Amino acid sequence: MYTPLHLLPQYSQKEKDRLFDRWQHGTRQGAKDRKAIIEKIKEGGGEDFLQYDYESGHLSTMEHQWDLRGMWIGNLDVTFPQGDNFETIDFSYAVIQDCTFRSAAFPNCSFSFTIFRNCTFIDCGFAYMGMYGASLENTKFVGCDFVERFAFSNCTLSGVVYENCYFQQPIFHDCKFDESTRFENLAPISQWFPESQGYKRQKNDLAEVYKGIKDAYIEGRVTKQSRQFFFLEKQAVTRHNRKGMEKIGGYFLEAVAGYGVRPQSTFLLMLFSFLLLSIPFMLMFGSLQGLLFGAGAFLTIGIRTELLDTLPAVLQAWYLIETFFGLCFMALLITVLARYWFEER
Structure with a gap:
């Protein structure tokens, strides 16, 4: 300190x-x-x-x-x-x-x-x-x-x-x-x-180099740069200081949440997942109607739910899977945004 x-x-x-x-x-x-x-x-x-x-x-x-x-x-x-x-x-x-x-x-x-x-x-x-x-x-x-x-x-x-x-x-x-x-x-x-x-x-020293820089920015209450070097620190830890499942877990956290400091990573992955999971509905109902139907599942807002009865059992199960992923991503995005927003205040 x-x-x-x-x-x-x-x-x-x-x-x-x-x-x-x-x-x-x-x-x-x-x-x-x-x-x-x-x-x-x-x-x-x-x-x-x-x-x-x-x-x-x-x-x-x-x-x-x-x-x-x-x-x-x-x-x-x-x-x-x-x-x-x-x-x-x-x-x-x-x-x-x-x-x-x-x-x-x-x-x-x-x-x-x-x-x-x-x-x-x-x-x-x-x-x-x-x-x-x-x-x-x-x-x-x-x-x-x-x-x-x-x-x-x-x-x-x-x-x-x-x-x-x-x-x-x-x-x-x-x-x-x-x-x-x-x-x-x-x-x-x-x-x-x-x-x-x-x-x-030594490669395993790189994380500590970034940590010292991050801590100094925190002492000066410089949020943007401290967040940047926190990300670099965690990235270096994942690449050079972890093995096995811990390394895999680090890459997963980096991809889905940017270690909690990059909400744009979560949003982009969320958008990609929505489009990917909506493809079966787009093929069945057309691009626009399929996207609206998929959005109803992903965002749990129930758009065009009357179409559910026309779906085969496999796509009904797919609808539930998309709903589950949507809930997970919404919760994750809110968590990362809250950390990002309150950290500056």
Whole structure:
């Protein structure tokens, strides 16, 4: 369950202010160090790219060589060289705004309580890390990989877009999405490691991927998208997590009711069944009269019941069968529509 930021025990407004002030409103050294670090990021970062300057005493604002906590990083457009560009960097309480990063690697980083605004990440890789209590606003991930136990935990997403991204495992836990957050074409394989079996998503994990997304939309009270990913979750469970009669039962529920969230599936199957069951009457009485007679049976409204006496025993039994199916479909349609309608309210 999503917990508001100010209620998280690990969050400290005092610590946030302290970390932010040392770069922005503290000594001249803080502003100087920030400028030097930004230049190194523009150059592409790299593994331990701050270690030498920190150990030489040139970045005294930092409390350790990976410490970018509370820093404001903005207005950057960088294409990174291949490598671990930000390995182990701690971005906790940082603000990353109006940035475009291409081909950046973020292995084992920390993004606790980080704020992202108006950012774009293109072909980036995120691994062995997580975002906890982070806030993402109007941010876009295009062709990015999220692998090796990466997780968004208790994060707030507003206007975030994931386009052709790869999720190796379920990555959303106790998050909250707004209605403008969307997912466009989840990638089936890793784009950074397409040939590696170690980064291949297990089919039985797909349902949990969809479940995390669905739960986040529910937390944001976004009914349409939560319903969509509920359907995808149940569909994945049927295809990859069930066997035998349970799998058959799942396919049946999908066909007749769309797992309770697609009344159009029930209506179309109901219409098809009505036409199919009315064929014998259409052959006997003609198309129009046969449809009216069949409708009387299917909808239990008794149209042209005087024709029953003219039917042979087999078609009289068929009339009862059509009535039974009509009652079943009407009850099912009302149930699905009620769930669909009340869920939005």
